[in-house]
Amino acid sequence: MPKRGAYDRASVHAILDEGLICHVGFVHAGSPVVIPTGYGRDGDVLYLHGSVASRMLRTLAEGVEMSVTVTLLDGLVLARSAFNHSMNYRSVVVFGRAWPVDDPEAKLGALYCLSEHLVPGRWDAVRPPTERELKGTSVLALPLDEASAKIRSGPPEDDDEDYALPHWAGVLPFTLHVGPALADPLLAPGIAVPEHVSDYRRPRGSSTPAAGT
């Protein structure tokens, strides 16, 4: 498959930066568990967070093997045969073991990273965490040493003899639509929508590998 495969670090970073949630996999009592959650990236480290009471965070903090998958679905690939249907996507899989980020300053930095990943500009516009809130939050760092990307893009690839069939073929492209912001019904009067909300958009990566790499 010419358009699938593992790509370079820049592609891994771009996919992680565009994604909003990851699916974290780990083994708990012998069973595979997969949990969706937010994340942030700082260089070659991925940050996860959650309540100190979270089973996932407590399990992962022990340094067990884990995987993190981020998947961006770019479209459905409609071929002339049922068999050659496919999806256009960009995904990253990270394997590794996480370590807890316990130092208060490092923890605050990681939470800033997580927040900026989801909504750039938000952190400085809201009340920062209290000491109690920080203590109630677990933060984990996962190195991106074992990270790989898979990308499928472009039109369908049909069998040679199928191109003569009278069936329409092509791609149904998907993008994330960000609707107008919905104000909290309890919002006090006179508070305008800030620019980091009204101008919100995701970084949009290319569905082809980063150039020159």
Next chain:
Amino acid sequence: MPKRGAYDRASVHAILDEGLICHVGFVHAGSPVVIPTGYGRDGDVLYLHGSVASRMLRTLAEGVEMSVTVTLLDGLVLARSAFNHSMNYRSVVVFGRAWPVDDPEAKLGALYCLSEHLVPGRWDAVRPPTERELKGTSVLALPLDEASAKIRSGPPEDDDEDYALPHWAGVLPFTLHVGPALADPLLAPGIAVPEHVSDYRRPRGSSTPAAGT
């Protein structure tokens, strides 16, 4: 958290029917593996498929424990404090053991189900699988006996004393945008876009639990 929790079978079905991809978790050589893939639902059975050469399909066909997670991200929940930020989402987690669907007629039915899940109306508009293609495809069935849904919806829930802060709060809603279909550059002239493509949309579930349940 009043708006999160496990819901009934109708909510599980609605989330599965709206989703396009799932993340399949399993343990391979002691390590957790998470792989994104398409799926289909028929009643209380989930179908997965892939190449007979696929490591995932071969592992799962042995009847090992697996999990399937489908996550719909409905929006970002922007609170007045960094700590109370959240996401609106609907997710389903299924645990269980799959069995291979080997009977040719049952396999064809499962592939029809997978196809109709992604693009209703597509199956009858394209070339059906050959015997060779069917033999090269593995299909697995996973019962929905152990399936549960989690839903978070609505505005942020701030600490009482934070409602007086002058920070904007609310929700940034996300939806899936289906762009205009892109014809295969190799499409023969004179083939119009069929209605199952031009009118494509996902079923849109409610982000609140199904009524009366």
